[in-house]
Amino acid sequence: MAESLLIRGRLARRIREEAERHGLSVEEYLVELLSRDLDPKGRAQEYVEAAEGLLEKAREGLVGCDARQAAEKLWGAAALAVKAYAQLREGRRLASRGELWEWKRKLEEELGEWVSGSWYAANAMHICFYESWCAEKDVEIARERIERLVREVASLVEKGSQG
Secondary structure, rough: OOOOOOOOOOHHHHHHHHHHHHOOOOOHHHHHHHHHHHHHHHHHHHHHHHHHHHHHHHHHHHHHHOOOOOOOOOHHHHHHHHHHHHHHHHHOOOOOOOHHHHHHHHHHHHOOOOHHHHHHHHHHHHHHHHHHOHHHHHHHHHHHHHHHHHHHHHHHHHHHHHH
16 A cells, blocks of 8 residues: 655755756655665665556546646656666666666666667656646556556566565
8 A cells, every 4th residue: 555645835845856956756856865775675675666656646647637647657657667677686876867778778688678668658758747748548558568667677676685
């Protein structure tokens, strides 16, 4: 069960501003901040859990006819999945879009070409959030692809955590 936290006022603005300054969504920023003292496997697990939470929020957004917000949650879920993979494989903290793309390619080498389709769908959702051009159907198609990405990375993290 996903938990919610409501933060208002000055603190909420500060969190949002810091996230934007780092080029992250609020969710990504908070995961980064709160997981920094964990070991790489623990951090990978936190990233996966946060990605799964964002997928749930995206599904809720689609039910509530908020395709724009759902799109941004999908982008965040995909980015966190790639971050989880980098943590799992090398204990790497990714700090740039370039590093996300680099690790997407590594993930693709391990899991297959379908990873690129999921990643491209996620990037389209990021653009959709800022430009607000996509339809619910676009977001739904992307959701299916991104859910697979998160599910497969979660499976790798689970296996890696047992070993």
